[in-house]
Amino acid sequence: MLPPAFYPASGPPVFSRSDFGSDFRWGVSAAAYQTEGAWNLEGKGPSIWDEFVRRRGRIKRGETAEVATDFYHRWRDDLDLLKQMGILEFRFSVAWARILPLGKGRSNQKGIDFYNRLIDGCLERGITPWLTAYHWDLPLALQRLGGWTNRSVVGWFTDYVQLLAARFGDRVPYWMVLNEPMVFTGAGHLLGVHAPGRRSLGAFLAATHHAALAQAEGGRALRAVLPAAAQIGTTFSCSYLTPARPGLARDERATRRADALLNRLFVEPALGLGYPVADLPVLGWLDRYHQPGDDARLPFDFDFLGVQNYTREVVQHAPYVPLLWARLVGAAARGVPFTDMGWEVYPESLYHMLRQFAAYPNAPRLLVTENGAAFPDQPNLMGRVPDLARQAYLQACIGQVLRARQEGVPVEGYFAWSFTDNFEWAEGYAPRFGLVHVEYETQRRTIKDSGHWYGQFLAGEPVVRPGYAGLHDSVTAS
Secondary structure: OOOHHHOOOOOOOEEOHHHHOOOOEEEEEOOHHHHOOOOOOOOOOOEHHHHHOOOOOOOHHHOOOOOOOOHHHHHHHHHHHHHHHOOOEEEEEOOHHHHOOOOOOOOOHHHHHHHHHHHHHHHHOOOEEEEEEEOOOOEHHHHOOOHHHOOOHHHHHHHHHHHHHHHHOOOOOEEEEEOOHHHHHHHHHHOOOOOOOOOOHHHHHHHHHHHHHHHHHHHHHHHHHOOOOOEEEEEEEEEEEEEOOOOOHHHHHHHHHHHHHHOOOOHHHHOOOOOOOOOOHHHHHHHHHOOOOHHHHOOOOOOEEEEEEEEEEEEEEOOOOOOOOEEEEOHHHHOOOEOOOOOEOOOHHHHHHHHHHHOOOOOOEEEEEEOOOOOOOOOOOOOOOOOHHHHHHHHHHHHHHHHHHHOOOOEEEEEEEOOEOOOOHHHOOOOOOOOEEEEOOOOEEEEOHHHHHHHHHHOOOOEEOOOOHHHHHHHHHO
């Protein structure tokens, strides 16, 4: 039996795709570095992750993404699989170093040709392409010039996205500027657990300000080139935060500080609200990286915001953690169900974060551009992958999206993470998020039961929460 957390008491007990309306977008997401492989083929330059994975002890089991899921060679079959599953919206990212091997200067035509083939392949199959310009894989040549800590990165990035718009904008209707800037700045420059592996408050603050500028300037660069009908967004990682001891003032304050860092640091500058310094005073140190006119450059009128949520976090005051004075209390320590990533199973987190983003007075419409869970799953003797836990998690989360939508939250799409199992950054290949199982030794694909369910849901099959099974026949008949 699944733990009760998979099926929160709130939310609709029975629902189907039609409850979301005909304009709601349904898809899956993927990322270049996690899937493409072909890390040094046909003119591609190295990225910071190509270098980072070779450092001893940085990736569990010493794994690399040199091959990953070999999407670079298998994209046709994978798109056929998407169509077979009835999933007709595909979010993918472009590898910057495949387009510009040195990050700037001369472009690589073979890399451009690959993405042209991919985009055309989507359209030929009736699949709408959604393009993310940057999903963490900065060209290594730019890192050697300081990367995100060098203010010049804003110009390098805007030149890059304008090239993407010029080459692909006639066929790609939906664009995302950055993927989760809080993660690639925080994990990459403050904690050192992601590429480029830096552990420096100064590096983090510099990268933060430059990424926030690039987020807005990248949007403006796209808008200057793309057709008027193109939709431009960007994406944010987020977690619903609750105090470990509700009502205790120091835990409540710690939760506000953590919220400013983890959930608000990039969205509020984009919306013209500035950095959330009042709740996290250390962000005042960002001033040392400001130049005249930056306050006016940080906002951009995005058409949509991508909300990327997987869990909630419980926050406790921590006097030994300088500047933040807070720590996260892990799911295992709290005795609650958790995934292979150690993240609490808490589908209602998605509802709360949609509400939080929608509460900004000038927020555009929202899409869930990533949501999913990693659980251990392998093919059984019959060749099936019976991943009931993932299926239940996705059902519960989609129910929370509907709950938010029915309360007036302008959420207009849901993209599951991820299409296939893939290289999960510092965790290597062990965590499996995919709707499609990948046997990495042979690259064999098997649609998991969750993937079959998602396709059936998109075809109209209702979700019936446990305890409501008797309603199934009447719902189906209607």
